[in-house]
Amino acid sequence: MKLIKNIILLCSAAFITNSCQQGLLDTNPYQAMGSGQMWTNESLADMGVNAIYNTFRYDRIGRRIYMYDALANVSQNRDGEALLQGTATTGADLFSGYWKEHYEGVSRANDAITNLPEKAPLSAEKMGRLVAESKFLRAFFYYRLNEVFKGVPIYTTPTSVSEYTLGRETEAKVWEFIISDLTDCINEPNFPDRYVKGNSLYGRATKGAAYALRGKAYMWLKEWAKAEADFKKVGEAGYKLFEGSYSDLFKEANEQCEEMILTVQNIGVVNCGSDTQKALGTRSSYGSGWNTFCPNPDHVDSYANIDGSPFNWDDIIPGYNLMKPNDRVVFFLRDNMTDAEKGKINSPEMSQYLPEGNEARIMKAYENRDPRLKMTIITPYSTYRGVLSGKENTVTLRHPYRTDNLPEQDLQLASSGKYYYLYRKFVYEGLDETPSRDYGPIDQPIIRYADVLLLQAEALNEQGKTAEAIECVNKVRARAGVALLNSNQYTQVAGQDNMRERIRNERRWELNCEGVLLFDEMRWRTWENTFKPTNGTKEIWGGIYKSCAAWKGDYMYAWPIPLKECQMNTNLIQNDGWTN
Secondary structure, eight states: OOHHHHHHHHHHHHTOOOOBOSSSBOSOOOSSSOTTGGGSSHHHHHHHHHHHHGGGGSIIIIITGGGGGGGTTSEEETTOOTTTTTOOOTTOHHHHHHHHHHHHHHHHHHHHHHHHHHHOOOOHHHHHHHHHHHHHHHHHHHHHHHHHHSSOOOOOSOOOGGGOOOOOOOHHHHHHHHHHHHHHHHHOTTSOSOOOTTOTTTTSOOHHHHHHHHHHHHHHHTOHHHHHHHHHHHHHTTOOOOSSOHHHHTSGGGTTSTTEEEEEOOOSSTTSSBOHHHHTOOTTSTTOOOOOEEEOHHHHHHOOBTTSOOOOHHHHSTTGGGSOGGGGGGGGOOSSOOHHHHHTOOOTTGGGOOTTTHHHHHHGGGTTBOTHHHHHEEOTTOEEEEEETTEEEEEEOOSSOOOSSTTTOBOOOSSTTOOOOEEOTTOOOTTTTOOOSSOBOSOEEEEEHHHHHHHHHHHHHHTTOHHHHHHHHHHHHHHHTOOOTTSSTTTOOOSHHHHHHHHHHHHHHHSTTSSOHHHHHHHHTOGGGGOOTTOEEEOTTSOEEEEOOOOOOGGGGSOOOOHHHHHHOTTOOOOTTOOO
16 A cells, blocks of 8 residues: 555645745645644544645655756657757746745745644654654755755755745755755654565655665765765665566556665555656557656667677668668658658668668668667567557557558557657556546656666765675666676776766666766756757657757856745845856
């Protein structure tokens, strides 16, 4: 049973309001009674803390965090993204929504941290646990705010909207505050290391999660030894890699495995599940999705071969790399095209089309690759177990599309006439997974042990402990079924710099759709690589559908303080480079 999932239903119906007052959401989320009454018995205290967890239902905190990968050039937003296209202003919802949702979480946590000790009739053991949970969640919200805004106001007590007048603390001061809260959690004897599958409290914050988040904060501060020590503590708390396949890790049956440290607790009930089926799924998916977010072809090309050697299109089709992107469409066309279909293809390379064998030729590009590629992404001419008119329908990703009915059974995209890579990860298949387009039951990972292992490897490598870093990465690679580092000529690590890039790529391949890669790119200060006119939304062969803006300068590494918040609180000073 998923306690948090079920409690959320009650909290949402009886106690939570999403009303806002111009900027920050209402600091009093309890419509049925005043905040002071909220903590006067054990049941209400439980609901008050569960109200903090309820913020994970918000899009930018937990429910739709996969969308951040579209800013990291790993995924792409088929509808475009204002920030990448260079049109985002300080009033953009990306910034204001992120600020508003995370500060509502802060507000609810402050309410609990202040009122639980003063008013709640709880045992010492439960009091210690609930306060620790609340401090962990407050630290999490401030962590996420500090990642992008680089210094924010720190509120520690229940505060009305009219009293939100503090100026910004420095980025360093906010990291110090986050670490202090997490240290309190870690030092609380009644805060458990972790919960095992089936425990009625599974889904709540744990000491292992606190170590993981504190280690992440130390990574931003480049305090590598402290980060290393915290990440080791996560393993000692009982977290470890899931022993099955990478694809099985993201199935409902395994969502409470030892690898999951912090997750959004989803359930197949309206407003209490994920919406990946709609955003990542296709028209052939159960419920008819929109494939709004698709894998970026540049990211797909980055997946190495299974032996660790780099993938090169010229090894499959000589001369491919020198061709103009849109001319490459010829290699992705289906066998036995009609004359009418051929007439719609605008490529001077049609002489290279094979009426028989065109599909087989392109499929070779995806053979013998890192197995996570096909477990994450639906590649050309691979199959997908969809649903059509209430019945299972195995379809194939072909181009050009004809019909998803018999005899063709083509996979249907939401964009007519276009040809994108599509996600398989977090997209339900067949009738047996029984989702709906709007509320899938699979939990959304926020922190999992593979993430921690790769961060531990980074912390070790930055201290010059490259051999130990290799051991951490190889644990992840072994589960993936790809050649281990230092096992052959292609995987031989050539020093600290080479290892640094290998770790970064490993994170890009391992953590796609999990909402962490944008923040990696910002922390590494490599995000500018996304902002190139040659990037943007692309079809499989690299042809640009929506172009990207050029990088405007290092000021982009700090998001603007939302315009509305600056107007409400004149003590907020805007980040350099942004104009209100």
